[in-house]
Amino acid sequence: xxxxxxxxxxxxxxxxxxxxxxxxxxxxxxxxxxxxxxxxT
Numbered sequence: 057x058x059x060x061x062x063x064x065x066x067x068x069x070x071x072x073x074x075x076x077x078x079x080x081x082x083x084x085x086x087x088x089x090x091x092x093x094x095x096x097t
Contacts, residue, residue: 058070058071065079066084
């Protein structure tokens with residue numbers, strides 16, 4: 057997943073199919089397994 061926006065909720069984009077959706081911050085933080093940061097930006 058690619059994080060497009062963060063705040064009270066996250067806007068995420070699936071890298072595989074391109075689907076975009078929004079999820080509550082509490083639900084996203086509970087389910088995050090690992091974070092991979094893009095060092096180029």
